[in-house]
Amino acid sequence: MPGPKAGVIVFPGTNCDSDTYHAIKQVMGIDVDYIWYEKKTLKQYQLIVVPGGFSYGDYLRAGALARFSPVMDALRAYSENNGLVLGICNGFQILLEASMLPGSMQKNKTLKFICRDVHVRVERNNMPFTMLYKKGDVLRIPIAHAEGNYYAPEQTLKTLEGNDQVVFRYVDEKGRVSEDANPNGSVYGIAGLCNAGGNILAMMPHPERASDKLLGSEDGRKLFLSIKKALK
């Protein structure tokens, strides 16, 4: 029987597609396909990644133009069927614009692009994406974005927190929430979010850039390994 298969969506302007592809291959050791944004069905996959980059140049608003691609209807159908979806960085922004998750992104509070390692705390591990982490684990993972300042109305935030939908939160290296540890101004320090069903995870930090010792951190590996385990 063939093993599980992952797909990495490629929009015009996506640029973390091959990084993500590489990480999935290396860490999970499963088959991966690139999925062109015009594709209309995703039925044959067990994991879909919406990777980082600048789909459509991030013009107008990050993620705003990509969301109308044909593959997005397929992605919605796939996720409604409980398929696993991982959105990273621009992928997060696209999932928000597509209303697959609530809220929206604003410019970083510094108004600048920020590329550096940050610390995030695992807030939840009873889900396919994080089951190999311990709750409260502090991970060092790079961010690289100009619009990662998550916003949602108070009511929505309450629901998110109430439902345990915040999966990663920016913290300092000791695991404490603070304004200084929050690189972009995100409300409640939200760095990663899932849907109520727990099969869609979106995060601003790049786990694929923290999955190889050579690159300075392997803290993102367990995310891919968790998914692998979930797919078994």
Add this chain to the structure above:
Amino acid sequence: MLAKIFIKPKKGILDPQGKAVFGALSRLGFSQIGDVRIGKYIEIRLNVNDKSSAHADVQKMCDTLLVNKLIEDFTFEIVEG
């Protein structure tokens, strides 16, 4: 016809860019300013003759693509020419 669309951050939504420009203007000595909000201005040329259908189209463009209504408000006007 020409559609002019004005988009701005919703009331109550933090506008970091506006805040930065407010700071810069204050430093330049413009002391009498209250608040600065920065949004988008979009001009779309429409090859149609009927103003009311143009209106409906632009409304739809804003609703589906141009505006993120969670954080933005908008108005627009259609002018001849």
Add this chain to the structure above:
Amino acid sequence: MLAKIFIKPKKGILDPQGKAVFGALSRLGFSQIGDVRIGKYIEIRLNVNDKSSAHADVQKMCDTLLVNKLIEDFTFEIVEG
């Protein structure tokens, strides 16, 4: 008083953003559009009573900070309230 400032890319200057949005609108089925130009919309609240001095101030803000005149054109209006 409230200054409303409309900034758009100068004629002849490439507007990559407008181009991308034009493409997206076309794909969404808005076929009757000619050209899309995307700029900035800025609202500045002014704590002054005199419209003509407000005018002069806003002109100066645009000239010194708000507008990059090499690539942008602007207009503005001052409204009461």
Add this chain to the structure above:
Amino acid sequence: MENLDGILKELNLTHDEYRKIVELIGKEPNLTELWVFSAMWSEHCSYKSSKPYLGRMPSSGDRVIIGPGENAGAVSIGDGLAVVFKMESHNHPSFIEPYNGAATGVGGILRDIFTMGARPVAILDSLRFGEPDSSKMRYLIDGVVAGIAGYGNCMGIPTVGGEVYFDDAYKDNILVNAMAVGIAPADRIFLAKASGEGNPVFYVGSKTGRDGIHGATMASASFTDQTAELKPTVQVGDPFMEKLLMEACLELMKDDHIVAIQDMGAAGLTSSSVEMAAKGGLGIEIDLDRVPQREEGMQPYEIMLSESQERMLLIARKGHEKAVERVFKKWGLDVSMIGRLVKSPWITVRAGGQIHVQLPLEALVDHAPVYTRYARMPASMAEAAEEQPVEKILEPADYGKTFLQLLSSPGINSKAWIYEQYDHSVGTDTVIKPGSDAALIRIKGTRKGIAISTDGNARYTYLGPYTGAAAAVCEAARNIACVGARPVALTDCLNFGNPENPDVMWQFIESINGIASACLKMNIPVISGNVSFYNETEGKSIYPTPVIGMVGLIENIHERITPDFKDKGDAIILLGSTLDECGGSEYLKITAGGITGNPPAVSPRTEARLVDLLLAMNRLHIIKSATDCSEGGLGIALARCAIAGNRGAVINMKWKYRPDRELFSESQHRIIVSAADKHIDKIKKMAESYDIPFKIIGRVEGSGLRINNLLSIPVKELKNAYTKGI
């Protein structure tokens, strides 16, 4: 022609040049033809002032696949792979419009790389600004950095290093140099040399607008009040478009559809079509009606000269037209067959059914004027050297204070405020990130990595262009070696003032000689480069600023070296000797406020031995860290190692000279390594056999940096001073 004077002036051609044109083509050129000449004969395209000297730099070597003359140079790194790289300036456009000027500079250099079939893997930026104390300068700095970030980040190519200096010599003429590095299959490198009579010529990428019509001319003229009038030609970059263009080109290049390709850079369609055809000894015919246009009513000369970004000209194999069209359409790009190669070596340009240009290519390319300009040593140089206030400056009363002042000066402090705006980790190959001596990029699928560094201290070049230029080559090599890689080849970007000024011409020639001699002695070829003249405003030239971009190879990336102190008790060793010199140093600049004295003495042979020594020691795994001493000298280098490792050090040295000299002299050819005690004897023996001075100067210990009884500063405090930004 009516008003010939005015036209020649606008086109930046001399009367002599005009007479030569008429003689060469046997007729009076029409206006469009004259525009074509003006572009092709501009300094930027023809290298008319620099050509006689560039050949002095060695450009051959075992690894060289493509030397100077193509879009970029290429060297072999084994495993069937080539590294393709080049550096280029975008100075004037960045001064006029910092964001877009810098952004399109990055766009341009990236095209040079993927034109050759290489996938870009790294960008570096070498920047020169005035002192960052005015709001105008801050605006320029912020704009340039944001522009580089905006373009590179969107492309998804990591910006992994660079350098920045602040000096009012650049107040009215900032420098923005960008370097790009790519990887290609060594046997599939695409060139700009046309071949195959009858082969179709394709225009691909963005549409043509009236952008940058004066670009090549602007890059070949000094700034005056009138430059303001050239302003409407600002080019706006569209990195999204370039990303699509890059993917489309690389996809097409997987098969044999293309015979030649070149990006449309300076002088746009003119230079790309003329150069490609001329290189292949063929002619070219172009129909401008087929050029995708963004604006209405463009004149033939405007289309020919436009510098709209994100465009390529390629020559396809006959019969492969459909494949070319299919790939570019897939990526949503304009693609149009605009002409053909013909046998007779002329360029013919049609528009509206009429011929607008018909010129022999030889006249445009081979007969472009070359000037041997008058050169003379500037009087100011002798003065600067003579003054020597070095002798007069007082020894610091409080070394700790001076130390922190130096550490937090804009020239020395951490550049994280710049490189954190650059996506330097995209690509998942950046093994050594910005902040060390050189960046290190792994090559997936192999154990190899390439190290990259840009260097060029123009204070040295100003005080002594020959020595300073040689020092730049040495420092680049040292930086490469400090991460464990062996220097392979370099590119240069030669930024100078007005070549018609004999002082400048002298600086230029001396610099070239300095680079050439260092390269010869160190056996490092120059495989690509760029000359940027006319960096002057109102008659005031910048410092002569040759910038070196070097690439090195590490066979096993697991053997990389980093600068951070690692373990308590390790010995700290200085390799190389500190001389009693201080000229041109950062220390002198911040204490005496002047750029005076002689630059540090340079010996490329010593450098070569030092590099060999370090690499040999590294192969034996007997050193734990390495960093070179550059700006700020030994003292600052120690601080950086301590900060990077978050470990203290206790230094005990016998001073031969006054301690401030010893600590802050920028003597060349010095590296600090740390090592466990058990390896010290071996290190000492090896240093002796390479004839490199060896001295144990202290130990990794404690949580502060203590230097004799002069200063003792907690690492935390060092870090605060170092990272506080400008």
